[in-house]
Amino acid sequence: MTKPLAPNPQSQIEDKDEIDLREVFGTLWRGKLLIILCAVIGILLSGYYAFVAATPVYTATSSVALESRQEQIVDFESVMGGLGGDQQTVNTEVEVFKSRQLIGRLVDDLNLVNDPEFNPELRPEPNFSLGKAIGWVLDLVRGPREDLPPPTETQIRDEAVTRVLERVSISNIRQSYVFQVTATTQQPEKSSLMANHLAELYIQNQVEVKFERTERATVWLTERVSELRIELEEAETALKAFSSSTDLISPEGLFALNRQVKELRDRRDELAKTVGEAEAEVASLQANASASREQRAALTADPVLTALMTRITEGDAAAEAEFDARYQQLVMRAQQNEARTQQQFTALDSSIKDLTGRIERQSAELVSLQQYQREAEASRLIYEHFLGRLKETSVQQGIQQADSRLLSHAVVPENPSAPRKGRILALGMIMGLIVGAGTVLAREAAQNTFRISEDLEKIAGLPVIGQIPTIPARRRKNVLKYLSDKPASAAAEAVRNLRTSVLLANLDNPPKVIMSTSSIPGEGKTTQSLAMAQNLAGLGKRVLLIEGDIRKRVFSEYFEIDSEKGLLAVLSGEATLEEAAVYNEQLKADVLIGEKSKINAADVFSSETFVRFLNAARAAYDYVIIDTPPVLAVPDARVIGGSVDAIIYAVKWDSTTRRQVAEGLRSFANVNVRVSGLVLTQIDKRGMKRYGYGDSYGSYSNYYHE
Numbered sequence: 001m002t003k004p005l006a007p008n009p010q011s012q013i014e015d016k017d018e019i020d021l022r023e024v025f026g027t028l029w030r031g032k033l034l035i036i037l038c039a040v041i042g043i044l045l046s047g048y049y050a051f052v053a054a055t056p057v058y059t060a061t062s063s064v065a066l067e068s069r070q071e072q073i074v075d076f077e078s079v080m081g082g083l084g085g086d087q088q089t090v091n092t093e094v095e096v097f098k099s100r101q102l103i104g105r106l107v108d109d110l111n112l113v114n115d116p117e118f119n120p121e122l123r124p125e126p127n128f129s130l131g132k133a134i135g136w137v138l139d140l141v142r143g144p145r146e147d148l149p150p151p152t153e154t155q156i157r158d159e160a161v162t163r164v165l166e167r168v169s170i171s172n173i174r175q176s177y178v179f180q181v182t183a184t185t186q187q188p189e190k191s192s193l194m195a196n197h198l199a200e201l202y203i204q205n206q207v208e209v210k211f212e213r214t215e216r217a218t219v220w221l222t223e224r225v226s227e228l229r230i231e232l233e234e235a236e237t238a239l240k241a242f243s244s245s246t247d248l249i250s251p252e253g254l255f256a257l258n259r260q261v262k263e264l265r266d267r268r269d270e271l272a273k274t275v276g277e278a279e280a281e282v283a284s285l286q287a288n289a290s291a292s293r294e295q296r297a298a299l300t301a302d303p304v305l306t307a308l309m310t311r312i313t314e315g316d317a318a319a320e321a322e323f324d325a326r327y328q329q330l331v332m333r334a335q336q337n338e339a340r341t342q343q344q345f346t347a348l349d350s351s352i353k354d355l356t357g358r359i360e361r362q363s364a365e366l367v368s369l370q371q372y373q374r375e376a377e378a379s380r381l382i383y384e385h386f387l388g389r390l391k392e393t394s395v396q397q398g399i400q401q402a403d404s405r406l407l408s409h410a411v412v413p414e415n416p417s418a419p420r421k422g423r424i425l426a427l428g429m430i431m432g433l434i435v436g437a438g439t440v441l442a443r444e445a446a447q448n449t450f451r452i453s454e455d456l457e458k459i460a461g462l463p464v465i466g467q468i469p470t471i472p473a474r475r476r477k478n479v480l481k482y483l484s485d486k487p488a489s490a491a492a493e494a495v496r497n498l499r500t501s502v503l504l505a506n507l508d509n510p511p512k513v514i515m516s517t518s519s520i521p522g523e524g525k526t527t528q529s530l531a532m533a534q535n536l537a538g539l540g541k542r543v544l545l546i547e548g549d550i551r552k553r554v555f556s557e558y559f560e561i562d563s564e565k566g567l568l569a570v571l572s573g574e575a576t577l578e579e580a581a582v583y584n585e586q587l588k589a590d591v592l593i594g595e596k597s598k599i600n601a602a603d604v605f606s607s608e609t610f611v612r613f614l615n616a617a618r619a620a621y622d623y624v625i626i627d628t629p630p631v632l633a634v635p636d637a638r639v640i641g642g643s644v645d646a647i648i649y650a651v652k653w654d655s656t657t658r659r660q661v662a663e664g665l666r667s668f669a670n671v672n673v674r675v676s677g678l679v680l681t682q683i684d685k686r687g688m689k690r691y692g693y694g695d696s697y698g699s700y701s702n703y704y705h706e
Contacts, residue, residue: 031440042432
């Protein structure tokens with residue numbers, strides 16, 4: 001009885017996230033012949049292109065050095081020339097080299113419009129080309145196209161400019177101001193001429209640009225100088241008119257007036273004090289008019305009143321009248337002094353006001369005067385500056401120099417620059433190797449069958465106990481004859497190898513009842529069963545071969561069968577095993593054929609009668625070989641598998657898919673039946689070599705000779 005099958009994580013096909021480099025290199029090594037073939041084809045194709053199909057082209061290079069000068073933007077030199085030395089300037093000059101305007105001048109000067117290399121309209125139309133073939137196909141699909149009008153001269157010239165741009169390249173040598181002008185054409189003289197002339201046109205263009213700038217600057221400066229002259233005259237006229245209409249003598253006179261006003265204000269302040277003192281004196285004299293003569297004499301401190309007071313004290317009556325008259329005289333004198341002082345203060349204040357108003361008027365006039373003077377001076381300076389620039393521009397007009405110089409002329413190349421035959425051959429070989437390697441890897445990735453036992457073991461998780469090559473017999477009836485006639489053949493040795501693996505799989509309990517099955521029909525399971533029976537019988541053992549596929553019954557295709565009774569007759573009791581089993585001379589073993597039955601085969605093999613039958617066969621024979629139907633076709637094999645000692649699962653080489661093998665093994669696992677081992681059948685030795693597995697098919701394949 002077979003043991004239950006433990007779950008095996010490798011029993012299903014799984015995608016790998018990791019790449020095994022050893023497997024990749026192994027795959028490439030096995031496909032080395034295809035890779036070498038692709039490399040040879042690549043070399044042949046690239047050689048045809050390099051030596052036959054490709055048109056030789058010649059490359060010529062001239063050099064131009066940039067004269068860098070750093071100038072201030074406001075300086076006149078910014079108009080006359082001087083290019084910066086920064087990277088932006090260098091990049092700009094490269095684009096100037098490649099401008100359509102400059103290339104257009106090159107096309108016109110060299111008359112490249114009439115050159116067939118740059119004007120496709122002048123090329124002779126080939127009898128056949130890929131483009132014409134595609135056009136014919138498109139015409140058949142879409143119908144004939146409308147005839148396009150012939151291109152205009154402008155279109156032809158633009159097309160020529162575009163093609164010349166494709167043949168011309170400009171490069172800057174690193175860490176330098178040197179440009180290399182490269183032209184590539186089909187003629188060496190033309191390449192040299194184009195490279196030199198483009199460099200000359202670039203230098204000439206710089207001079208023309210400077211001349212144009214100078215001319216525009218001269219015109220603009222002339223107009224600007226005329227405008228500034230008019231502005232200067234208007235400013236000077238306004239200054240003169242203002243000077244004649246004002247009474248301002250000079251700024252110094254205005255300063256003297258300010259000083260005079262300051263002095264008058266100081267005098268007015270002093271006079272104001274004097275007026276206050278006079279008013280106080282008058283008020284004091286008038287307030288003390290009724291006071292005693294002694295008090296008034298003391299108040300006035302007048303010597304006359306003091307003398308009169310002495311006389312009055314001595315009793316002089318006339319002195320009193322004189323005292324009063326003298327006091328009134330002092331009061332009047334004080335009043336007169338007050339009136340005079342007040343008049344002086346008023347006159348002085350009026351003078352200050354007049355001078356202040358005059359100063360204010362002259363100050364405003366001085367500001368206006370200075371404004372007119374500044375405007376006139378500014379107009380004169382601007383006019384003189386632009387007049388000087390106009391004279392400088394007029395003097396230097398026509399003596400401009402280019403900012404570049406031709407460093408070296410392009411020489412006429414002797415050898416073509418393309419095609420580079422060695423490089424093309426190497427590239428063709430590399431591309432061939434890549435295509436070959438890609439084809440090998442793609443073929444390996446798309447391969448969904450089994451070619452070597454290692455892959456089968458890895459995917460199925462079961463040992464491969466045999467590898468049987470294709471038996472070179474055109475008819476099935478010749479299979480047993482071939483194995484008998486050629487016992488030293490690789491196929492016979494493979495069967496012996498399989499027999500040894502099966503018998504030694506369990507030394508303690510060697511299998512006696514062995515079942516042979518497969519995933520689908522045509523995998524060689526029946527041939528495997530017959531070969532095993534024949535080989536075991538050759539050891540002198542009693543062997544019974546049972547045709548378990550009672551639906552198709554293919555034993556008759558391998559040998560003649562005279563018996564009419566078979567497996568079903570034994571199970572039904574119509575005949576005994578000894579009566580139904582027929583000895584076959586080629587097999588040297590007994591054969592129990594299958595019979596056509598109306599009862600479902602799975603029900604037959606599930607019965608207790610079948611189990612008792614196997615036990616009886618086990619006792620009567622040394623080995624019992626059962627050939628069962630494919631496991632994916634009908635359930636018979638799964639039913640029979642529960643009653644046998646060993647199950648040999650046949651997998652056809654490079655035919656049975658991984659999914660079919662996985663599903664077949666899974667069907668056994670679902671009923672707890674374990675497969676003893678796998679057999680890779682119908683191995684094509686030539687196919688193994690073709691896939692690069694020539695060293696992977698058993699050592700006996702090379703040791704024995706058929």
